[in-house]
Amino acid sequence: MLDRRALLRGLAVAGGLAVAGGISGCASPFTEVRLRLATGGTQGVYYTLGSALAEAWQQELGMRVAPEVLATAGSVDNLRLLTTRAADVAFSQVDAAADALATLPPGSSTRPSALGRVYDEFVHIVVRRDAAAHRLADLRGLRVSVGAKESGVYFVAKRLLESAGLAVTDLQAAYLGINDSVSAMQEGRIDAFFWTGGVPTGGVDNLASHMPIRLLDLTDLLKTIRTRYPVYAPGTVPARSYGIEKSITTVLVRNFLLVDASMPDDLAYSLIKALFEAQSKLVVINPLARSIDLRAAISTEPIPLHPGALRYFREAKDA
Template sequence: MTGSAGRAPGTTAFPRRLLLRTALAAGTVLGAAACTGPAPPARLVLAGGVQPGVYISLGRALAEVWRDRLGTAFAPEVLTTAGSTQNMQLLTSGAATLAISQVDVAADVAGGVTGPNEPMALARLYDDVTHLVVRRDSRFSTLDDLRGARVSIGPAGSGYQPIARRLLEVAGIGVDGLGERAELGLPDAVAALRADRIDAFFWSGGVPTDGVRALAAELPIRLLDLGAQLDRMRERFPVYSVGTVPATTYGLPGPVSCLSVRNVLLATAALDDTTARSLVEAAFTEQPRLAQASPAAVTIDSRSAIGTQPLPLHPGAVDFYRSSKGY
């Protein structure tokens, strides 16, 4: 996680003043494109992700779109976080108004939350793929080869540590079968692999992920093919699907089968319907702009955005999709 000196304007590292809510004065004047109806919540806070990563870049792009189209009152503070698990904790505690999360993590958390803080989806954004990164000149070719190896499974609070644990369990290795287990975020994992302090690291993110792409530009890498585990993973955890990372993505020797999981933009039941609809509508209107900020956003589409199951769609989002014939 970067310090404040390297942080983009409008981005705050968790947990700085998360519970602070500043009341907006009555009669706040929004921009020319502002929506009508109830004012937005007194404070919009979006739980983002790690730097560099798709969540944080997409979260910042969304914040700029909402500010420009709807007015400054709709521009959320974007938090730097460990990822999905921490984001869901922030959302369900009321410390964040909005969050981006993997659907598997969100569903696990949402099952026990009711009332105003119940998580509700605004849109399916894009799909993550699970990367299992090794040096190209290493001896590792399959997940089974990681028994006894030095492996980073991702930090606590991330969305991909649960996936790493599940994959290792399905492979019959488990975290106890590793030689050394590290819990590094993406920047630290990249640095550790480059310095040969670890043999492999897990990461789940959009394709391409900037941090992995930067590593591949200076150190030849491979992604381990997960095809042998995918059927068993999907049998135990139907929320996952199968994906492919093209060889051209990171200069790989060939395409790689991987685990795919949907990412969703979330609010809670406390967010009023008018604000929810306005946020969704602005995001889809400015989809090309989001795609410029993050290549993962190229796939954002109102027809597929309703695929947030098992999470329910927020009524304000439903209203937008019905009017746009995406529901």
């Protein structure tokens, strides 16, 4: 648990915390803080972990009201909410976050910074096992779900298709989230779908228990993809995942927890500290939380770490 007395002593030495709604003399300096957390679809990892994290933050920081968990379309939508101040904290894939940072107008009053890298996901390009498609380029003309618009899945799908010389318009494209993509494949309405998620992802695992599937291997495109988009790293989905016969090479996508750079340092510090204090509880909600690693969490390039988060990681390293 977060040691509130120690935290209060530290804040007193530092001269106190100036946050909106803070009340002098409260048991916690964060009692009246109100936060909105942008997550994703209600069946996705972002929303599941975000809901658990909101409860942990309320308990650990002594907030009167738990952060509001916003169901969204995903990373791109989350970044829009963050940069328009409609959300205070947001989950985002590295690629969408880097693009948002690069396209901010000069002198922008909002600028995303990272509390930390929270977990990694793998790009899944799922096809029926008997499908003729064996490479990404083979998807031309097929019925393919490229993810919901404003989602991180759609963002990465467009980039991977372009690396294979394709555009979304070269497909019979559908814009579906994971649940609808799984249903559509089971019903024979699509031939393939894109997804980014941990291994295994529940929806894909469930699909594999009902019908034989494969994942497309991206070995032939990996050099092109990484040259164009250095934010991506190679990833491997091991054999026997989803019943596949051999491991496949794909793209790994880092996921961050973002705030605006203007967030008070002590609040950012306490949010990331509370996340690690509550990690065992988060794992119960979703095993993917087990991959949240203190050493890897600082790897948020090209998004800068928030100074408050950086102070936490330095202290944790020296502890």
